[in-house]
Amino acid sequence: MLKKYHYIIFLISFSCLTLCLADCTASSAGSDKVIVRSFYHWKSDFSIDEPQQKFLNELEVEEIYLRLFDVVWDGEKDIPTAETVIDKIPEQNLIPVVYLTTDVFGNLDSIEVADLAFVVAMKIKSQMKDVEFKQVQFDCDWMPSIKDKYFYFLDEMNSNFKHKKLSATIRLYQYKYPDLAGVPPVDKGLLMYYNMGDLTSYEENNSILNNQLGKQYLGFGEYPLPIDIALPNFEWCAVFRATEFVRLTTEFEEDELKSGSLFGKMKEDQYVFQKDTVIGDFYYRYGDVIRYESCKKAELVSASEELVKEINQDTTRIIFYDLRNNTKDDYEKLDAVYTLFE
């Protein structure tokens, strides 16, 4: 009886000690959270020039997620497109990213999915043959109908990249509803905190970053995978005709919209064509409305304040989408946002 009593005391003491240690460990980890400053590079021409390299170094960027190629369905078969050629290896670590359209998985059976995984892996290895890399990322907006095939593809990728970490992009709804959307079989998820609004809606103000909407997807408990976070830093224009969405374009700069005689200002970030005009391959009509969407510092700061609460791990990558020639003009904004996580 006495023995049993001692044993219980021992168990209680041990449990308390363990809890105490665990708590201490957690506290310690809390103060030592590592934030890895990163960027996406999504264009096909990958050439980091000197000023850009300087900018990346000054901003203490450690990693570049480099989109290597897309896999699309051409109506008959899966094909790689928009391939990126690595001209010069930058000082930052490169992480290859492959974007796969959903119809690829919609059109393949499981044997073909395994074949696809093999050729994709071979292509990644071939394109990255001169580059050291520790992680591979896959980007696909999977949905229930293709989830199993996509996850099988990722499983196959695990076999193809046994000594590398695998990550996959997670859209907001997939993040909020892991039970419904499923959790990809990878080492880490990448929460894409952008493109959350309704781009095609005339009533929308900013479909890229709308924190009111974004918040609705956060705070639902810990996601089953450790997560990195991607934030937007890009701009585009949504064009509407009689309130109907017509197209998305990046051919207008904000200054051009503000000062050009071709446009009249309707309200903040909304401009209207003053005459019929052909620009590029599109015929803009008098009255077409352009909604200029961008990522302002205040919005990014607000987003970061919410997202900080979601991080519950030692190392997190904060990745801005995406790195372009003019990104260096945003140094102050980007540094401020990175700092918020650190």
Add this chain to the structure above:
Amino acid sequence: MKNWMLYILFLSSPLVSRSCGWWPTGEELRFSLFSSHLADVPDASPLFYSTQYFNDYEADAYLGPTENLNEWYDYFGQSVKQSEIDELIYSYPIGKPAVGIEQNGLMIHFKSGKHLEASDYIIFAKTVEQAIYRDHWSKKEIDIEKVESLIVYGENKMNQTTEQYLKLRYAYQLVVMSYYLNDSYKAAYYHKNFVMTSPEKSVIKSWSAFYLANQTPGRINRLYELSKVFNECKSKTKYIYNVFGNEAAEFEKVLELCENDKERAVVLGIQAFKNPGKSLFQIRNIIRLDPSSELVDLLLIREINKMEDWYYSDYYSSYGSGIGQNCWECEAFEFIREVNFATDKAYLKTFLKYAEEITVKEKELNRPLWFTSMSYMSNMLDDEKKTVKYSNLAKGNNPSNKIKGQIFMNDLMTLVRYSEEWDEQFQTELMNQLLEVSEYKDEIYRFDRFKSELMLAISRRYLEKGEVVLAALFESKVENEVTERHNYWDRNGGYQAFDLLNENANSKDLDELFELWNKEDKTVLESFLMSDLQPYKWRLTDLWATQYFREEKLEKALEIYETVPDSVWQVTNGELHYYYKGELENDPFETNIYGRFYNEPSEVTYTKPEFVAEILRLKKLIKANDKDKARHAFLLGNAYYNMTVNGNSYYYTEYSWGGYRKEMNRNQTNYNYPHRALEYYKMAESFATNKAYAAMCHRMKLKCMSEIAHENLDWKEAEKQNEKDWEAFLVKYPNHAPKLFNCDHLLYYTSAWKK
């Protein structure tokens, strides 16, 4: 301003019709009755006008380029079908078992010992194709060794054969293989010495030139060389189109390299094909430089397709208006639409004027095509005289079958548009013409879509004339390819006919429809037009009764409703395109203080005939001076209020909540504003036997008045009016009004009639 409240509701409701994702877009919304095929250049379809880049072009009938298949067809003495030549050359893989190959006409032709040299060449060409093939995933690279041995083999065969037709083709394969081996010198050698010296007149020479052009160093030089091929082989136009950019400066540089006007005309042609806007100035210049250019025909057709798109698409495709009419700036957008329409009309007139002038001056133009275009443009401009004049001129200029098809369509539209009668003679003529349309199946670009668009155009013409039933009947013939573009959801013609009637027909129109429905000796045209409506019988009968209900002709409404089988009202699965039971799930007599948002079905429900019967019963009781007439009048007030946009039972008289298409003509005042309810609440108050119930009636009266105030007054004035009305209420019923501010005492007051 009077509809401001509706706008708020539209904007705040998930029921607002809005686009789902990216569909429908581009080509799905484009309306066209002018066939893109009229120039009769089969491989030129990538050059047709499209709102959607190349994605939605109709694939040519064959896998291979028609311009090559035609040459093979002639080579085999037209004894083997083009489709079978296409199948053997472009479909069957080499060296692998091919199902059905034994039955292929060309295979049989070869097996019977005919044209064996050609058989050898085809096997050679397919082997070349396989050797130079490079897999997208790099699973297979170009088989250099094999290509090199094929060059030796091909050169021998070229020298051995005595047939110039095959000699040229072997030489062409040598150019292609040298190109893929990056041996530009050899490619040029074969091209110059064997391809270009061939006495054969063949598109293969241009194909060879295409490879030579592609290996030209320097972008501008390369573009110039490619431009020289552009008009010669249509199967390469898509590629060449894509290589060119949109920069005017680049076109200028290429133009500087051109050696003659023909070459300049082609470069301007490429620039014009890249222009999604008005291209008259480019067409003008091309005609000045080379009036005989085949590109002129394609550009003319393309320009008319553009004008149709700008002029007609928005009009025929209601898509978008559902949102347009619900926006704050809708007046501004209507203004923009008018300005753009006027601009387009002015351009159309300018273009027609130019066509009239140039067809007089320039004899080398394709006159049947130009006159057909001018007839069509005149029709767009509502000029009957010119439409007929140019149609006759086109007919008198020996038109091709394709152009004849278009002229036929123009004439059919003219017949519908300008004939006032709907007598038997006209019907016979129209029916005959509609039957004849199918004869042009192979002549018209995307015939099925074209036919549906024709039906839609006829439907709209009758709608413009106020012939709602005819408009609906023709609309029922509009098939899915167009309806998907025309309406929000995937609905067939019968359903769209229902929509059109719902939005435009009065009870007299629907009487007319059912008179025709029940007519025993229908004309052929009437039978044809009614043939797709049978599945919609009860849905249309319901609409017929409902229209009487809307018009407050209740006895007639009930009479018609009672012809509908009871099972219809119990439908919960949409099999009649309506969830009758599911939609009519609230108590329409319920007192509704707050609004329309009812989530839970009520215990008391009514089918449509039950509801109308109950309204009639209550009205009779009032008329009979029943002791509870105040209560009866109050319930009628509730019923009429609940049938408004803010009520819980708007499905009794409407088929959806919210806006309709822009061609909607039906008066919806009693759906939008509770005028009828107001009258019954007033009546109830006057009949009330105690102050409490009178106050309750007055309270509901105020709710109606508050909504009606916004019909004619602006927001501030309406609010002021409402405040005054409330003050008067407080003065009139000081002991009750404060308790009726919200619904805390609702149960007490609605039962007060019993006191």
